[in-house]
Amino acid sequence: MYNKKTIIPGLIIFVLILTAPIWYNGLKARAMPKPELPAGEKQCVLPLQEIRDTHMQLLNRWRDEVVRENKREPITVDGKVYGKGFQLACLKCHPSKVKFCDKCHEYAAVQPYCWDCHYTKAQAAEMMKETH
């Protein structure tokens, strides 16, 4: 093998750089986020695992049905009636963006644009304070 002296250290450096993310923070994975669940509630509109995996699809479907197809009937799950909408259903039980939504969204590094127009009660209070 020619140029053994340079090729082998070079290869080692290359592999080290390639695996840098693992050495940097791969071994000390952050703890799973623990979003604050509503105290009195036992049941969401879907079973836990499903709502965790597919809440974004559900929200998109609700949005299209409400806005475009005029299907605004409330949804009943186990006798509890939910309005069809992000502010009408989700935020009624989960009033805090910081303690609920942001927990997982920050962990997963996603920035959903819901908050450009929709808001929680706390955000509403803040908005009103700024205006007056």
Add this chain to the structure above:
Amino acid sequence: MDNERRKFLKIAGFSALAGIGAPAIVKLTSTASYASEQAAHGASEGKMAEGGSLQETGEKTKQYGMVIDMRKFMQNPELEDMAIEACINAHNIPQFPPEKKKDEIKWIWKTGFENAFQEHTNYHTSEEVEKSPFLILCNHCEFPPCVRVCPTKATFKMKETGIVTMDFHRCIGCRFCMAACPYGSRSFNWQDPRPYIKHLDPDFPTRMRGVVEKCSFCEERLAKGLEPACVAAVKDSGALIFGDINDEKSEIRQVLQKEFTIQRKPSAGTKPSVFYIV
């Protein structure tokens, strides 16, 4: 040598003829049912492109509309402010200070007779009409030009109600609809409206910078069986009459049959659903 060239030219000539003639022969020999199917398809496509009116396709649907009785508003000008206020509060519409008038967001607002009805003005309009502010809002046209130009279908005409409404999630802020609307019924959010909202209705979202918005005939209230906010605000006076203009038995049709009404820019051919009694 000459012989070969002669042969070649013959073959080339015949192949060219066959190539040109083949499609015609295929067309002539194709089955009649296929041809008529194609014709029908073409016709229906043309109809949809024309403006997407549901009435043209023979379906009987609702078309919500409004009669604005200006006689009552001229007697009680404060009714107009009540209607506008109700709309602002119901839809979280920002109120900008006078120095930011260019950013104004308007769903229902006031303007002079000569601005609202360019086609109806004359040199000697009555003093009362000339001085009175007129309420104007989206006309929820039967042939809405804004819907035709929207590249994302963010604005559309609802099948069930005939209301021209917006899906703010889809609006990309191109403002084609604002250029297309002959009535100036659409406003663009040049900046974040949130700091300028005076009263927040927690059940209704706000808008973000870069989307267009307009009157939606309070479709979210209609779905709950309520009247539009402006109509409910002046209910006692009966100055705003709201209903289905395709339903012959509706109150609004009775009023339209009895009274002489005018519309804004009828020559634009959009068939507005808002009528004025002056």
